Amino acid sequence: MRRTTEQWLALFDQHKASGLTQTDFAKQQGIDQTYFSYRKRQLLAWQQEDDASFVELTPQGMLLSQPMLLKKRDVELHLPPGTDALWLAALLRAL
Known part of the structure:
Protein backbone atom coordinates (compact mmCIF):
# COMPACT_ATOMS: atom_id res chain seq x y z
CA MET A 1 0.00 0.00 0.00
CA ARG A 2 1.39 3.41 -1.01
CA ARG A 3 0.95 6.16 1.56
CA THR A 4 1.24 9.90 1.15
CA THR A 5 3.55 11.95 3.34
CA GLU A 6 0.52 13.18 5.27
CA GLN A 7 -0.63 9.59 5.89
CA TRP A 8 2.82 8.64 7.19
CA LEU A 9 2.93 11.65 9.50
CA ALA A 10 -0.53 10.73 10.80
CA LEU A 11 0.71 7.18 11.46
CA PHE A 12 3.68 8.53 13.42
CA ASP A 13 1.27 10.59 15.54
CA GLN A 14 -0.94 7.53 16.07
CA HIS A 15 2.10 5.52 17.14
CA LYS A 16 3.12 8.19 19.62
CA ALA A 17 -0.38 8.27 21.13
CA SER A 18 -0.75 4.47 21.16
CA GLY A 19 1.77 3.73 23.89
CA LEU A 20 2.94 0.72 21.86
CA THR A 21 6.51 -0.01 20.92
CA GLN A 22 7.38 0.89 17.37
CA THR A 23 7.68 -2.82 16.51
CA ASP A 24 4.25 -3.66 17.96
CA PHE A 25 2.59 -0.66 16.32
CA ALA A 26 4.08 -1.44 12.91
CA LYS A 27 3.02 -5.08 13.23
CA GLN A 28 -0.51 -4.01 14.22
CA GLN A 29 -0.69 -1.77 11.13
CA GLY A 30 0.68 -4.49 8.83
CA ILE A 31 3.86 -2.51 8.09
CA ASP A 32 7.36 -3.93 8.08
CA GLN A 33 9.01 -2.52 11.23
CA THR A 34 12.28 -1.74 9.45
CA TYR A 35 10.48 0.20 6.73
CA PHE A 36 8.35 2.03 9.31
CA SER A 37 11.52 3.10 11.12
CA TYR A 38 13.18 4.16 7.85
CA ARG A 39 10.21 6.29 6.75
CA LYS A 40 9.96 7.88 10.19
CA ARG A 41 13.63 8.93 10.19
CA GLN A 42 13.41 10.10 6.58
CA LEU A 43 10.22 12.16 6.80
CA LEU A 44 10.86 13.67 10.20
CA ALA A 45 14.37 14.73 9.11
CA TRP A 46 12.93 16.41 6.01
CA GLN A 47 10.27 18.08 8.11
CA GLN A 48 12.90 19.47 10.51
CA GLU A 49 14.99 20.75 7.61
CA ASP A 50 11.99 22.51 6.13
CA ASP A 51 11.03 24.02 9.49
CA ALA A 52 14.57 25.31 10.03
CA SER A 53 15.02 26.66 6.52
Missing part, protein backbone atom coordinates in the same frame (compact mmCIF):
# COMPACT_ATOMS: atom_id res chain seq x y z
CA PHE A 54 13.51 30.11 7.11
CA VAL A 55 15.91 32.89 7.97
CA GLU A 56 15.04 36.30 9.38
CA LEU A 57 16.54 39.02 7.20
CA THR A 58 17.78 42.40 8.30
CA PRO A 59 15.83 45.50 7.18
CA GLN A 60 16.40 46.98 3.71
CA GLY A 61 19.61 48.89 3.25
CA MET A 62 21.33 47.04 6.06
CA LEU A 63 24.36 44.83 5.90
CA LEU A 64 24.68 41.51 7.63
CA SER A 65 26.71 42.03 10.78
CA GLN A 66 27.61 38.37 11.22
CA PRO A 67 28.38 35.56 8.79
CA MET A 68 25.34 33.55 7.74
CA LEU A 69 25.01 29.98 6.55
CA LEU A 70 21.99 29.10 4.42
CA LYS A 71 21.51 25.36 4.20
CA LYS A 72 18.93 23.24 2.40
CA ARG A 73 19.53 19.50 2.41
CA ASP A 74 22.99 19.09 0.82
CA VAL A 75 23.44 22.67 -0.48
CA GLU A 76 25.21 25.30 1.64
CA LEU A 77 25.68 29.01 0.94
CA HIS A 78 28.14 30.87 3.18
CA LEU A 79 27.57 34.63 3.35
CA PRO A 80 30.26 36.83 4.92
CA PRO A 81 29.60 39.79 7.21
CA GLY A 82 28.88 42.87 5.13
CA THR A 83 26.63 41.05 2.64
CA ASP A 84 23.95 43.44 1.41
CA ALA A 85 20.50 42.42 2.67
CA LEU A 86 18.81 43.69 -0.53
CA TRP A 87 21.05 41.46 -2.63
CA LEU A 88 20.26 38.50 -0.37
CA ALA A 89 16.51 39.17 -0.58
CA ALA A 90 16.70 39.34 -4.39
CA LEU A 91 18.64 36.07 -4.45
CA LEU A 92 16.07 34.31 -2.26
CA ARG A 93 13.18 35.62 -4.39
CA ALA A 94 14.92 34.30 -7.51
CA LEU A 95 15.15 30.83 -6.03
